[in-house]
Amino acid sequence: MDNNFLVVENISKSFGDNKVLENINLNISKSEFFGLLGSSGSGKTTLLRILGGFEKPDTGRVILDGTDITNLEPFDRPLNYMFQSYALFPHLNVFNNLAFGIKENFTQKEIEINVRDIAELLSIEHLLKRRIKQLSGGEQQRVALGRCLIKKPKLLLLDEPLAALDKKLRSKTQLELTTLQKKLKITFVFVTHDQEEAMSLSDRMAIMKNGLILECSSPEEIYENPKSLYTANFIGIANIIEIYKKGENFYSDDLGINFKLNKELKNIKTNILLRPEKIKIQSINNLKTSSFNSFSGEILEKSYLGSFTRYEIKIKNMIISVLDQNFYSNSNYNFPKGEKVICSWESESIKVLED
Amino acid sequence: MKNKLFEKYFVLSPYFWLVLFFFIPLAIIFKISISVSEWGMPPYQDIFLFDNGFKINTTFENYVYIFSDYYYIGSFVNSLILALISTFFCLLIGFPLAFYIATSNIKLRNILLVLVVIPFWSSFLLRVYAWKIILQNNGILNVILLNLGITSEPLQLLYNQYAVIMGIVYTYLPLMILPLYGYLNKFDLNLIEASKDLGLNRIKTFFKVILPLSVPGIVAGSLLVFIPVVGEFIIPEMLGGSDRLYYGKILWEEFFVNRNWPGASALAFSGIIILVLPIVIFQILYSRWSQKNEI
Numbered sequence: 001m002d003n004n005f006l007v008v009e010n011i012s013k014s015f016g017d018n019k020v021l022e023n024i025n026l027n028i029s030k031s032e033f034f035g036l037l038g039s040s041g042s043g044k045t046t047l048l049r050i051l052g053g054f055e056k057p058d059t060g061r062v063i064l065d066g067t068d069i070t071n072l073e074p075f076d077r078p079l080n081y082m083f084q085s086y087a088l089f090p091h092l093n094v095f096n097n098l099a100f101g102i103k104e105n106f107t108q109k110e111i112e113i114n115v116r117d118i119a120e121l122l123s124i125e126h127l128l129k130r131r132i133k134q135l136s137g138g139e140q141q142r143v144a145l146g147r148c149l150i151k152k153p154k155l156l157l158l159d160e161p162l163a164a165l166d167k168k169l170r171s172k173t174q175l176e177l178t179t180l181q182k183k184l185k186i187t188f189v190f191v192t193h194d195q196e197e198a199m200s201l202s203d204r205m206a207i208m209k210n211g212l213i214l215e216c217s218s219p220e221e222i223y224e225n226p227k228s229l230y231t232a233n234f235i236g237i238a239n240i241i242e243i244y245k246k247g248e249n250f251y252s253d254d255l256g257i258n259f260k261l262n263k264e265l266k267n268i269k270t271n272i273l274l275r276p277e278k279i280k281i282q283s284i285n286n287l288k289t290s291s292f293n294s295f296s297g298e299i300l301e302k303s304y305l306g307s308f309t310r311y312e313i314k315i316k317n318m319i320i321s322v323l324d325q326n327f328y329s330n331s332n333y334n335f336p337k338g339e340k341v342i343c344s345w346e347s348e349s350i351k352v353l354e355d
Numbered sequence: 356m357k358n359k360l361f362e363k364y365f366v367l368s369p370y371f372w373l374v375l376f377f378f379i380p381l382a383i384i385f386k387i388s389i390s391v392s393e394w395g396m397p398p399y400q401d402i403f404l405f406d407n408g409f410k411i412n413t414t415f416e417n418y419v420y421i422f423s424d425y426y427y428i429g430s431f432v433n434s435l436i437l438a439l440i441s442t443f444f445c446l447l448i449g450f451p452l453a454f455y456i457a458t459s460n461i462k463l464r465n466i467l468l469v470l471v472v473i474p475f476w477s478s479f480l481l482r483v484y485a486w487k488i489i490l491q492n493n494g495i496l497n498v499i500l501l502n503l504g505i506t507s508e509p510l511q512l513l514y515n516q517y518a519v520i521m522g523i524v525y526t527y528l529p530l531m532i533l534p535l536y537g538y539l540n541k542f543d544l545n546l547i548e549a550s551k552d553l554g555l556n557r558i559k560t561f562f563k564v565i566l567p568l569s570v571p572g573i574v575a576g577s578l579l580v581f582i583p584v585v586g587e588f589i590i591p592e593m594l595g596g597s598d599r600l601y602y603g604k605i606l607w608e609e610f611f612v613n614r615n616w617p618g619a620s621a622l623a624f625s626g627i628i629i630l631v632l633p634i635v636i637f638q639i640l641y642s643r644w645s646q647k648n649e650i
Contacts, residue, residue, distance in 0.1 A: 054548050074551040081552045087545035091567045100563075101553030151553065 004063075005030040005187060006051075006155060011060035013046055020046045022211045024060070028204075031185040033178065037198040038208030039234075044191045045159060047208075051189065052081040052157050065154055079155035080148035084163055086140050088132045094143050095128040101151045118146045121180075138169050149184065158190035162197055174200050195235050199223065207231050223275075227354050232273045239274040239320050240353070249292055254318040258292040262347045271353040276321040278349035281311065284340045294344035302337050309334055313343060381627070388620035389413040399617050417621035427605060427622055431629070434602035437516070437591075438584040441523040442531075445580050446573065448524070449531035453572075454565075456532070457539035468536070471529050479526065483593050486522055487513060490594070514596030522590040527583070531576040538572030574641060578634065585630055602626060 008026040021043045028034045036044040049055045053074035061070045069077050088097050098115045119125045122142045162170045181188050192198050198205050199219040206216040215231050226232040243250040243259055245268050250259040297315035311322045390399040391414050404410040421427040456467045489496050490512040497509040550560040588603030609619035
C-alpha cells in the first residue's frame with residue numbers, strides 16, 4: 001500500500017519558549033483511519049491544527065497526495081476539519097450548515113441533491129429544517145461530519161470526534177464512524193486522549209508525549225508489544241516488573257520469583273510488562289507453584305466488572321493486577337478477598353520494555 | 356415577606372426613575388406644546404381656564420407652525436443625516452477595534468479596554484474644546500501642515516460639518532465599541548476557522564459568519580450612538596459653522612432666543628415621537644426576528 005498519501009516531515013512548533021512539537025515524522029496511507037493518542041499537552045491537537053492549516057509549523061513540511069500544502073491557507077486545502085465543539089453555525093439551519101461549503105461552486109439544484117445525499121448517508125434527513133440549538137449532541141456531531149464530508153475531502157481531520165457524546169452513544173457512534181470511513185475510503189486522522197476510542201477506531205495510531213511520537217503502529221501491536229514504559233502504562237492496565245539476569249533465568253526482587261523468557265536480553269536489568277488478562281488464576285489446592293513464571297499470593301482487592309473480575313493480588317513487595325474472565329455463571333467460581341491463589345503465565349506473555 | 360416587598364420595589368426602581376425623569380417631563384413638554392403662546396412669564400397660557408367657568412384652552416397651532424416651515428423640518432433632517440453618517444463611521448472604526456480587542460489575549464485586552472474608557476475620565480466639554488484648539492487656524496494641526504509645506508496658508512478646519520462629524524465620531528466611539536465588544540467577546544473563534552476550512556476566504560467569512568452573528572452588537576452600539584447624536588447640541592455649537600443647522604441648535608434657539616416655549620415644545624415632542632416610534636417598532640420586529648433565528 002502506498003503509505004505516502006499524507007507525509008508529515010520534520011514538523012516542529014513552539015509557542016514562545018514552549019516547545020509543543022519536536023521533529024514529527026509520519027507517513028499515512030490512503031484510506032487509512034489514523035489516530036493520534038496522547039494526554040493533554042502532548043501536542044496532538046497542535047499537530048492536527050497544523051494539518052488543517054490553522055497553525056504554521058516553525059520547520060518541516062506537510063505533503064498531501066504529492067502536493068506540498070505547508071503554506072496553503074485552510075480555504076485552499078483539499079481537506080476538512082471537524083472541531084471538537086463541532087463549530088456549527090448557530091445562525092443557519094441544518095440544511096444551510098451542510099450546504100455552507102458547497103454554496104459557492106454549485107447550482108441550487110446540485111446543492112439540494114448533495115445535501116439530501118449526505119443527510120441520507122448520516123440519517124439526518126428529518127433534521128434539515130432544524131436550528132442547531134434544537135439538536136442533541138449526537139445529531140450535532142452528524143451535522144458537523146456531514147458538513148465536512150459533503151465537500152468530498154481527500155483527508156478528514158477530527159478533533160476528539162466523540163468526546164462531547166455520552167458513553168452509550170459513544171460506542172454506537174464509534175462503530176458508525178468506522179463503517180462510514182471504510183465505505184467512503186476517505187483518509188481520516190483523528191485526535192483523542194481516550195485510549196479505548198483510539199484502539200477501537202484506528203487502523204494505526206501514534207502515541208504522543210511532550211511533543212514527540214513515541215510509537216506508531218497498529219492498536220494490537222501497541223497493546224501487545226509496547227516499546228516504552230510510558231506506552232505500556234498509558235494503554236490498558238499494566239503490571240511492570242523489574243527483573244535482572246540470575247544464572248539461566250531472570251529474577252525479580254519485588255516478587256521473589258524466577259522468570260523464564262524465550263528471548264535474550266540486551267541489558268542485565270530491565271522492565272517487563274505482564275498484561276493482567278495474560279495471568280491465569282487458580283485455587284491453591286489445584287496445583288503446586290512451579291519454580292518459574294508463577295507465584296502464590298493473597299487477594300487484596302476484588303472488583304466484579306460483569307464480564308471480568310479484577311483482582312489485586314499481593315505478593316511480597318508488589319501488587320499485581322489480574323483480570324479473570326467470568327467463564328462460569330456461578331459466583332462460587334470467584335475467589336473471595338483474602339484467599340491464597342496461584343498465578344501463572346506463559347513465557348510468550350512476558351514483554352520486554354526497551355526503555 | 357418584608358424582604359420580598361423590598362425586592363419588588365428594588366427591581367422596579369429603574370421604572371420610578373424613568374417615570375420621574377422621563378415620562379413626567381415629557382408630559383409637561385406635551386402640555387406646553389398644546390398651549391397658546393403669549394408675552395409674559397411663563398410665555399404661554401394655562402390649558403385649563405377657570406375665570407368664566409371651566410374652559411379648556413388648547414391649540415395645535417404650534418404643530419402646524421413647525422411642520423409648515425421647512426426651517427424646522429430641515430434641521431431635523433440635517434440631524435438625522437448627521438446621526439446616520441456619524442453612526443456609520445463609528446461602526447466602521449469601532450467594529451475592527453472591538454473585534455481586535457475581543458480576540459486579543461487577556462492582558463492586552465484589559466489594557467485596550469481601559470484605553471477605550473479613559474477619555475470618559477475627563478470632561479466632555481474640555482475634550483471638545485481641545486479639538487477646537489487643535490483645529491483652529493493657528494492651531495497645532497495647521498502649524499504642522501504649514502511647516503511641512505503641505506499647505507501655504509492655514510486650512511479652515513473648524514466651523515464646518517466635517518469638524519462636527521469628526522467631533523461626534525470621536526466622542527461617541529466608546530459607546531459603539533463597548534456593546535460591540537460585549538457581543539464579540541462571546542464569539543466562538545472556531546466558527547471563523549470552520550468557515551475557512553469549508554473554503555471561504557477572509558472576506559467571505561466576514562460577510563457570511565462574523566457579520567450575521569454580530570448583528571445584536573451592531574444594533575445595540577448603533578442605537579446608542581444614533582439616538583443621542585440626533586439631539587446633539589454642544590458639538591455642533593462648538594465645532595460647527597453656519598453651513599448647516601441642526602435640530603438641537605434650533606430647539607435651543609426656539610426656547611432661549613425666541614422664547615417660543617410652545618413652539619419649541621412642539622418641536623421637541625415631535626422629534627421624540629418621530630425618533631422613538633420607529634425604533635420601538637424596529638425593536639419589536641428585531642426581537643421577534645432574533646428569537647426566531649436564536650441569535
